Amino acid sequence: xxxxxxxxxxxxxxxxxxxxxxxxxxxxxxxxxxxxxxxxxxxxxxxxxxxxxxxxxxxxxxxxxxxxxxxxxxxxxxxxxxxxxxxxxxxxxxxxxxxxxxxxxxxxxxxxxxxxxxxxxxxxxxxxxxxxxxxx
Amino acid sequence: xxxxxxxxxxxxxxxxxxxxxxxxxxxxxxxxxxxxxxxxxxxxxxxxxxxxxxxxxxxxxxxxxxxxxxxxxxxxxxxxxxxxxxxxxxxxxxxxxxxxxxxxxxxxxxxxxxxxxxxxxxxxxxxxxxxxxxxxxxxxxxxxxxxxxxxxxxxxxxxxxxxxxxxxxxxxxxxxxxxxxxxxxxxxxxxxxxxxxxxxxxxxxxxxxxxxxxxxxxxxxxxxxxxxxxxxxxxxxxxxxxxxxxxxxxxxxxxxxxxxxxxxxxxxxxxxxxxxxxxxxxxxxxxxxxxxxxxxxxxxxxxxxxxxxxxxxxxxxxx
Numbered sequence: 227x228x229x230x231x232x233x234x235x236x237x238x239x240x241x242x243x244x245x246x247x248x249x250x251x252x253x254x255x256x257x258x259x260x261x262x263x264x265x266x267x268x269x270x271x272x273x274x275x276x277x278x279x280x281x282x283x284x285x286x287x288x289x290x291x292x293x294x295x296x297x298x299x300x301x302x303x304x305x306x307x308x309x310x311x312x313x314x315x316x317x318x319x320x321x322x323x324x325x326x327x328x329x330x331x332x333x334x335x336x337x338x339x340x341x342x343x344x345x346x347x348x349x350x351x352x353x354x355x356x357x358x359x360x361x362x
Numbered sequence: 363x364x365x366x367x368x369x370x371x372x373x374x375x376x377x378x379x380x381x382x383x384x385x386x387x388x389x390x391x392x393x394x395x396x397x398x399x400x401x402x403x404x405x406x407x408x409x410x411x412x413x414x415x416x417x418x419x420x421x422x423x424x425x426x427x428x429x430x431x432x433x434x435x436x437x438x439x440x441x442x443x444x445x446x447x448x449x450x451x452x453x454x455x456x457x458x459x460x461x462x463x464x465x466x467x468x469x470x471x472x473x474x475x476x477x478x479x480x481x482x483x484x485x486x487x488x489x490x491x492x493x494x495x496x497x498x499x500x501x502x503x504x505x506x507x508x509x510x511x512x513x514x515x516x517x518x519x520x521x522x523x524x525x526x527x528x529x530x531x532x533x534x535x536x537x538x539x540x541x542x543x544x545x546x547x548x549x550x551x552x553x554x555x556x557x558x559x560x561x562x563x564x565x566x567x568x569x570x571x572x573x574x575x576x577x578x579x580x581x582x583x584x585x586x587x588x589x590x591x592x593x594x595x596x597x598x599x600x601x602x603x604x605x606x607x608x609x610x611x612x613x614x615x616x617x618x619x620x621x622x623x624x625x626x627x628x629x630x631x632x633x634x635x636x637x638x639x640x641x642x643x644x645x646x647x648x649x650x651x652x653x654x655x656x657x658x659x660x661x662x663x664x665x666x667x668x669x670x671x672x673x674x675x676x677x678x679x680x681x
Binding site for chain 1: 450451453454455463464508509515516518519521536537554654655656657658659660661662663664665667668670671672673674675
């Protein structure tokens with residue numbers, strides 16, 4: 227019941243969050259398969275309803291596997307100042323997420339971190355997005 | 363029903379009077395070319411005000427200005443941290459850290475503590491026995507047939523209809539943006555979430571025959587003074603706003619209260635589902651454009667991922 231207690235403390239707005247996601251992440255990704263991927267971006271797909279980052283991940287033996295990482299809505303990314311120039315081929319990123327239930331090389335990008343330690347898009351409470359504009 | 367309308371109008375007036383001074387400083391907007399009051403522009407209803415009043419605010423319909431500021435600050439802090447829920451399932455469900463969402467940072471301008479204004483306790487009325495029966499049947503269906511095929515998945519996942527895009531329009535996780543256009547005889551509401559457009563005729567034509575059902579219902583608009591009233595019926599039995607039946611009768615009211623604000627209110631009448639009608643209200647705030655195209659089918663890999671995930675789980679269970 228520990229999680230329930232914390233959930234209540236977080237407030238109703240956060241409790242309903244999973245219901246409001248575009249799709250059920252719990253149906254697509256597996257909580258028993260957390261992944262931490264260090265890879266090189268091969269491309270980023272700016273598509274609806276969610277953007278996807280593709281990365282090459284090299285294992286200890288030097289074998290390279292391509293992974294797809296699910297991101298947020300492209301509209302939101304753009305409003306937060308993220309453009310096609312923000313994540314480009316050749317960039318190194320660290321992805322912290324969960325692997326898909328079907329076992330393919332897909333994961334949700336719970337956290338996407340650059341090599342300088344900056345987390346993608348995190349850290350601003352006033353993003354300039356609609357609804358965030360300060361009252362005139 | 364007349365009495366209820368009068369009461370609501372009274373409540374609306376009280377709410378307007380409670381608007382912060384900054385929201386009242388400008389005169390109501392002028393009219394568009396054909397004489398309709400002007401609602402045109404790009405608007406957002408993103409807000410942290412919840413639909414129903416949180417238990418800790420029971421009996422409190424409005425925040426004071428200081429309380430609203432404190433609540434916004436508290437929510438900003440909660441939403442801005444890279445939180446790790448204690449439960450892994452919750453962590454997976456949230457998808458990403460909070461920065462990927464765009465839920466707004468402000469309470470509604472009326473400073474109400476819930477979007478539901480009637481019943482006055484801020485809660486959606488209880489379901490009727492029939493409403494409960496249908497809800498239970500849906501829950502059982504979801505449990506037994508979670509992902510047999512695409513038809514088992516939600517309308518949102520299938521990019522058919524977004525549950526908050528409306529009607530009625532509710533704040534969603536992102537893309538809670540709307541463009542209102544007024545052309546002679548029509549009001550058009552373009553909804554960014556899954557790029558829907560509502561064409562609302564104002565010429566007094568009757569609703570479609572009851573045999574014709576539409577995902578977003580059949581809207582008819584008229585002006586009540588400076589308020590646009592939109593009456594929508596003819597929903598499908600798959601639209602199901604908060605469990606409503608296809609006989610949902612929705613009445614929305616749009617009132618421009620200043621240059622940057624529309625007071626938006628909707629009344630839900632569905633005796634088959636709710637033990638009494640209920641009304642919600644929020645403010646639409648003017649925001650910068652443009653609206654972006656949200657062509658949901660473009661790369662909806664997640665639906666494939668969900669179905670293939672379900673097949674993989676079935677195989678695991680057979681082992």
